[in-house]
Amino acid sequence: MYTLIGNVRSRAMRVLWTLEELGVPYEHVDAPPRSEAVTRISPAGKVPVLVVDGVPITDSVAIMTFLADRHGALTFPAGTIDRARQDSLTHLILDEVDATLWSAAKHSFVLPEDLRLPQIKDSLRWEFARAEAHLVSRMAEDGPFLMGETMTIADILFAHCGGWAINAKFEITQPRLREHIAMMRDRPAFKRALARG
Structure with a gap:
């Protein structure tokens, strides 16, 4: 289970879309940048933040790449x-x-x-x-x-x-x-x- 923090009016939308395309379960915390929900996980206050096994991952494209690689979809294999x-x-x-x-x-x-x-x-x-x-x-x-x-x-x-x-x-x-x-x-x-x- 993933937890995605960020609202659709931000770059979090890219990650929400990726999660929906992958069809994997996730929880969504609709929080704006620099809100308490964000800064307690990621001090910079930027969204999106994806929490995986208690570890926060930041930056939308890094998150998208991680998810695509992990689930073997929406990407070509690394090294090709x-x-x-x-x-x-x-x-x-x-x-x-x-x-x-x-x-x-x-x-x-x-x-x-x-x-x-x-x-x-x-x-x-x-x-x-x-x-x-x-x-x-x-x-x-x-x-x-x-x-x-x-x-x-x-x-x-x-x-x-x-x-x-x-x-x-x-x-x-x-x-x-x-x-x-x-x-x-x-x-x-x-x-x-x-x-x-």
């Missing part, structure tokens, strides 16, 4: 070329998509108001469009998923970022990526995870 390609896509999404959207969020509502730079969003939108083109160039030619016929945690990660982009009014300009996000967000596991909010 396919896994290297999967990890490369995952890191591309983290470095170029997630990081850009997080910078926009920080300058919208996270940073103290006197430190926010609204004008930075124009350059972030440019970076986001470039990241989209980069990701499309790395997608498999066949199959509905980023890696082709096999769904991986990279698909969940990108689709979660895609929803975040839409909410932040960052246009998804690449048709293949729009289709991917719509397909992924139509999955029953996504809807079950979202209902946890």
